[in-house]
Amino acid sequence: MRAALAPLIIFGLALSGAAQAEGQAAPAVFKACQSCHSLDPAKAGMAGPHLAALNGRALGSAEGFDYSPAFKAAKAQGLVWDRERLLGYLADPDEIVPGGWMSPPAGLSTADRAALADYLLKQ
Numbered sequence: 001m002r003a004a005l006a007p008l009i010i011f012g013l014a015l016s017g018a019a020q021a022e023g024q025a026a027p028a029v030f031k032a033c034q035s036c037h038s039l040d041p042a043k044a045g046m047a048g049p050h051l052a053a054l055n056g057r058a059l060g061s062a063e064g065f066d067y068s069p070a071f072k073a074a075k076a077q078g079l080v081w082d083r084e085r086l087l088g089y090l091a092d093p094d095e096i097v098p099g100g101w102m103s104p105p106a107g108l109s110t111a112d113r114a115a116l117a118d119y120l121l122k123q
């Protein structure tokens with residue numbers, strides 16, 4: 001099922017957020033994330049892990065991505081992504097996963113972070 005949906009998601013992203021992947025358009029600020037992250041689990045070689053099915057997903061669990069020791073430790077602790085944790089991570093990654101590799105996303109307002117979290121948790 002997921003493999004069958006992937007081309008649709010890529011197609012949706014190609015339309016630069018105009019397409020309704022799962023019924024919700026990508027917020028414009030997601031463009032900045034896409035230089036490092038894909039929503040397609042099959043897409044390898046990005047600087048960051050794929051962000052598909054993030055809701056309830058264990059931290060550091062995208063198959064095939066070589067995470068920092070900090071993310072490996074978070075996964076071993078059994079931490080999972082939910083809205084609150086994702087909002088915290090987007091505001092200050094180091095506060096949620098101390099010593100991880102992602103820099104704090106620049107220039108995001110509180111509303112941007114909320115829109116991003118809502119969008120990503122539905123993918």
Ligand code: HEC
Nearest residue numbers: 033036047048049059060061062067068071100101102105
């Ligand atoms: C310059 C590259 C880069 C950009 C831009 C970037 N990230 Fe990341 N992101 C990473 C890397 C690298 C990791 C893995 C960190 C680690 O292993 O410590 C990561 C990890 C994550 C994770 C954890 C995923 C998991 O598997 O647990 C989330 C969620 C995330 N990023 C969201 C975002 C969002 C949303 C944006 C846009 C606002 C963004 N990132 C922008 C590089 C980036």
